[in-house]
Amino acid sequence: QVQLVESGGGLVQAGGSLRLSCAASGRTFSTYAMGWFRQAPGKEREFVASVSWSAGIIYYADSVKGRFTISRDNAKNTVYLEMNSLKPEDTAVYYCAADLNPLDVRVRISRVDYWGKGTLVTVSS
Numbered sequence: 001q002v003q004l005v006e007s008g009g010g011l012v013q014a015g016g017s018l019r020l021s022c023a024a025s026g027r028t029f030s031t032y033a034m035g036w037f038r039q040a041p042g043k044e045r046e047f048v049a050s051v052s053w054s055a056g057i058i059y060y061a062d063s064v065k066g067r068f069t070i071s072r073d074n075a076k077n078t079v080y081l082e083m084n085s086l087k088p089e090d091t092a093v094y095y096c097a098a099d100l101n102p103l104d105v106r107v108r109i110s111r112v113d114y115w116g117k118g119t120l121v122t123v124s125s
Contacts, residue, residue, distance in 0.1 A: 002027050005116060006020060008020040010122070012121070020080065022081075022096030031053055034072060036095070037094070037095045047108070049068055052105040053102075067084050068084070088124065091121060
């Protein structure tokens, strides 16, 4: 079992920044990949970014590349999503996710084992 708790969401103006955190517990954090996904109202959940267990392999969705940065601190059992130059279209509930398969370096939605409950990010124009 893995428990994931997100924090850091909120209301921000376009062009602003937010930093999301996801604290994990229950399994050895440094052994599995972590990812961030988001779901906007009326839309499907989509991939945002993922980081391998060692933080050596990172992927981003094209829509956030150059603006968002994913990182992890294995000593703190926490993964972060630094979001800069936010746009109204970034408005969504953001979920962190864990993929416990040791062979997976990229978190794909079909391979997620555990989800957090999400944190709402609202970007006003």
